Amino acid sequence: MHNPQLNKNGELSHLLSVEGLPKAILNQILDTAASFMEVSAREVKKVPLLRGKSVFNLFFENSTRTRTTFEIAAKRLSADVINLDINKSSASKGETLLDTIDNLCAMHANLFVVRHASSGAPYLIAEHLQRAGRDDIHVVNAGDGRHAHPTQGLLDMYTIRHYKKDFTQLRVAIVGDILHSRVARSDIHALTTLGVPEVRAIGPETLLPKHLDKLGVHVFHDMNEGLKDVDVVIMLRLQNERMTGALLPSAGEYFRHYGLTPQKLALAKPDAIVMHPGPMNRGVEIHSAVADGPQAVILPQVTFGIAVRMAVMSIVAGN
Amino acid sequence: MNIEIKNGRVIDPKNGIDRSNTSLYIADGRVAGIGEAPAGFAAEQSIDAAGCVVCPGLIDLGARLNSIEAELAAAVAGGVTSVVVPPDADPPLDEPELADRLVHRGAEIGRARVLPLGALTLGLNGERLSELAGLKKAGCVAFSQANKTVVDTEALLRAMEYAATFGFAIWLQPQDYWLSRNGIAHEGEVASRLGLAGIPVAAETIAIGTIIQLVRDTGCRVHLTRISSAAGMALIQRAQHDHLPITCDVGVHHLLLTENDIGFFNPHARFCPPLRAQSDRLALSSAAASGLAAICSDHTPVGADDKLLPFGEAKPGATGLEVLLPLTLKWAEAAQIDLPTALARITSAPAEVLGLSSGHLAVGASADVCVFDPEATWQLTPEALKSRGKNSPWLGYMMTGQVKATLVGGRLVYQAFG
Numbered sequence: 001m002h003n004p005q006l007n008k009n010g011e012l013s014h015l016l017s018v019e020g021l022p023k024a025i026l027n028q029i030l031d032t033a034a035s036f037m038e039v040s041a042r043e044v045k046k047v048p049l050l051r052g053k054s055v056f057n058l059f060f061e062n063s064t065r066t067r068t069t070f071e072i073a074a075k076r077l078s079a080d081v082i083n084l085d086i087n088k089s090s091a092s093k094g095e096t097l098l099d100t101i102d103n104l105c106a107m108h109a110n111l112f113v114v115r116h117a118s119s120g121a122p123y124l125i126a127e128h129l130q131r132a133g134r135d136d137i138h139v140v141n142a143g144d145g146r147h148a149h150p151t152q153g154l155l156d157m158y159t160i161r162h163y164k165k166d167f168t169q170l171r172v173a174i175v176g177d178i179l180h181s182r183v184a185r186s187d188i189h190a191l192t193t194l195g196v197p198e199v200r201a202i203g204p205e206t207l208l209p210k211h212l213d214k215l216g217v218h219v220f221h222d223m224n225e226g227l228k229d230v231d232v233v234i235m236l237r238l239q240n241e242r243m244t245g246a247l248l249p250s251a252g253e254y255f256r257h258y259g260l261t262p263q264k265l266a267l268a269k270p271d272a273i274v275m276h277p278g279p280m281n282r283g284v285e286i287h288s289a290v291a292d293g294p295q296a297v298i299l300p301q302v303t304f305g306i307a308v309r310m311a312v313m314s315i316v317a318g319n
Numbered sequence: 320m321n322i323e324i325k326n327g328r329v330i331d332p333k334n335g336i337d338r339s340n341t342s343l344y345i346a347d348g349r350v351a352g353i354g355e356a357p358a359g360f361a362a363e364q365s366i367d368a369a370g371c372v373v374c375p376g377l378i379d380l381g382a383r384l385n386s387i388e389a390e391l392a393a394a395v396a397g398g399v400t401s402v403v404v405p406p407d408a409d410p411p412l413d414e415p416e417l418a419d420r421l422v423h424r425g426a427e428i429g430r431a432r433v434l435p436l437g438a439l440t441l442g443l444n445g446e447r448l449s450e451l452a453g454l455k456k457a458g459c460v461a462f463s464q465a466n467k468t469v470v471d472t473e474a475l476l477r478a479m480e481y482a483a484t485f486g487f488a489i490w491l492q493p494q495d496y497w498l499s500r501n502g503i504a505h506e507g508e509v510a511s512r513l514g515l516a517g518i519p520v521a522a523e524t525i526a527i528g529t530i531i532q533l534v535r536d537t538g539c540r541v542h543l544t545r546i547s548s549a550a551g552m553a554l555i556q557r558a559q560h561d562h563l564p565i566t567c568d569v570g571v572h573h574l575l576l577t578e579n580d581i582g583f584f585n586p587h588a589r590f591c592p593p594l595r596a597q598s599d600r601l602a603l604s605s606a607a608a609s610g611l612a613a614i615c616s617d618h619t620p621v622g623a624d625d626k627l628l629p630f631g632e633a634k635p636g637a638t639g640l641e642v643l644l645p646l647t648l649k650w651a652e653a654a655q656i657d658l659p660t661a662l663a664r665i666t667s668a669p670a671e672v673l674g675l676s677s678g679h680l681a682v683g684a685s686a687d688v689c690v691f692d693p694e695a696t697w698q699l700t701p702e703a704l705k706s707r708g709k710n711s712p713w714l715g716y717m718m719t720g721q722v723k724a725t726l727v728g729g730r731l732v733y734q735a736f737g
Contacts, residue, residue: 004583019512096624096627096628097628097629116629118628118629118630118631118632119513119584119629119630119631120583120584120629120630120631121629123583123584124584124627124629127583128627144514144629145515145629145631146514146515147513147514148514185512209510209511210506210507210510210511211507211508211511212511214508214511214512215511215512
């Protein structure tokens with residue numbers, strides 16, 4: 001099947017999902033990000049790679065953190081950045097997603113950073129641009145429904161590579177609400193593509209998608225078992241609306257079974273790192289002593305995230 | 320008018336007829352003879368069917384006629400001579416006057432026969448019964464909820480008791496409301512990978528289980544529409560084995576496609592019920608092959624704006640009237656089903672579901688006839704379709720099997736050029 005992310009030469013034209021991307025492209029992104037880390041440490045934090053280009057942040061769903069890091073990344077590449085919160089403006093006036101895109105194309109957009117509540121929305125946009133022959137306009141998925149959050153997945157990989165160097169010797173556990181998590185899906189594809197031999201998913205049956213084993217993941221319901229000897233723990237955010245109802249009885253019971261406490265973390269390898277895509281729910285999925293402890297790398301993740309987003313935007317818009 | 324359709328391969332599945340290079344004679348709107356002209360027959364019109372199959376007109380157990388003229392033109396262009404219309408029109412077909420108007424409009428247009436299904440409940444809301452006897456009198460052939468469910472099991476029980484009182488049949492698409500209301504794709508590997516909310520197979524089996532139990536208790540005649548799962552089909556097979564008055568059909572797309580055809584969120588692969596796993600598709604195919612299930616188009620015209628949306632927001636369904644025949648032929652070839660058996664599933668099998676005397680070509684039968692070239696290929700493009708619904712997962716594909724002529728009651732209602 002034609003992969004809509006790649007152009008005729010097999011180069012990355014859009015970043016829609018980590019799934020289906022070859023290892024070489026993932027490494028290219030991580031290596032490029034490494035070269036941008038130095039830019040953020042400079043007094044003048046800018047490179048001219050996207051000078052004169054317009055980056056539109058199209059957020060059909062609320063987000064401050066992801067949007068801000070994309071904005072910073074685009075500005076450090078010298079792009080012009082336009083932020084649009086569309087969740088309540090055009091859509092409520094009846095304008096369709098693709099009408100919005102056509103309008104912004106007429107404003108000479110070069111790159112769309114898209115977040116949308118429906119899985120697959122960025123694919124629809126990328127295919128629309130392709131049909132219109134606009135291979136000069138690129139799409140970066142900043143999170144679509146439950147499907148994918150590829151830049152988060154890539155910054156997680158950058159973080160793991162930074163602390164652990166080699167992917168091929170690792171045990172990685174992803175803990176929590178995997179069913180509703182686009183981050184988990186992107187992490188799983190990235191980890192398996194980069195050669196991590198053991199990826200574990202830990203959570204209650206109500207928060208795990210069916211057939212996870214088909215994605216190359218080992219499922220654990222008991223967190224104590226699942227954390228044994230892992231090198232990396234990726235905690236997921238539990239959305240408020242999932243905490244009570246048919247999926248879980250209460251936040252308290254969830255924390256007792258799946259919250260990361262210092263005691264549970266002690267089951268992992270002594271040098272294990274703890275990651276979280278943010279924003280954290282302290283006392284729900286993670287204990288403050290862990291979140292603020294020496295093994296947590298949650299704030300470095302945010303810093304790396306800017307370099308990774310610079311890398312992605314410079315690669316797609318530079319191709 | 321006397322018509323001779325000559326030199327064709329006449330296939331009448333119901334009567335076990337399959338004769339090459341044979342003439343079908345039609346007089347006074349009825350079949351007058353096969354092979355031998357009746358005494359004193361003089362053809363006023365002859366149709367050369369060399370290289371073509373001459374078979375009973377197709378009976379489609381489910382086609383939505385959003386814009387009735389275009390869709391009935393599409394029907395006869397697809398060799399379909401009778402269409403069963405589900406009641407989920409706007410407004411729903413829940414009053415005798417609405418059914419009456421639809422039947423008259425269909426007769427006025429004079430192409431395929433229109434067989435409406437009345438709404439089982441007012442507004443299809445699953446609560447109050449419609450005037451079933453009144454709807455029946457206005458021409459409804461049975462009663463249905465289309466793809467809406469009767470959530471309240473007591474309401475369903477009473478509806479079946481009431482229908483049984485009058486000997487009416489009820490058509491139901493089995494789908495548990497609670498397990499399907501938030502879902503958009505089969506709860507399987509693909510939905511997990513793409514992050515699409517799932518509809519488990521249990522949504523279908525629970526509903527079928529409930530319906531079977533109520534049929535046992537009421538004796539109501541039930542036709543189950545658009546079965547999607549292997550487990551659902553197994554339950555129906557057992558019910559038939561127990562001699563319960565239950566029949567079923569499958570949508571032709573479900574015989575050919577699976578969850579994998581969603582690919583990168585292709586909205587044309589969104590169906591209700593959803594495309595399921597390969598093992599489900601194979602079970603549906605076996606059921607259609609064995610005669611457990613009839614095949615229908617589930618024709619659902621959807622405008623471009625309602626498909627150019629993210630997968631979960633796009634309207635489900637595909638255009639079907641003009642692809643029912645070629646897709647059935649495609650299925651038959653892939654599943655190694657002989658042509659007469661495949662044609663039975665879209666002619667005599669649906670006639671049996673409906674309790675109609677049509678769907679075959681015995682002398683005296685109404686001359687509803689389809690003439691098609693089984694080898695001719697054509698490309699499925701929006702322009703190639705007479706239907707207003709251009710929504711299809713097969714856009715751009717080559718179809719094999721092309722209708723050359725369609726007759727309804729001995730009247731030539733469609734003829735292909737060239």
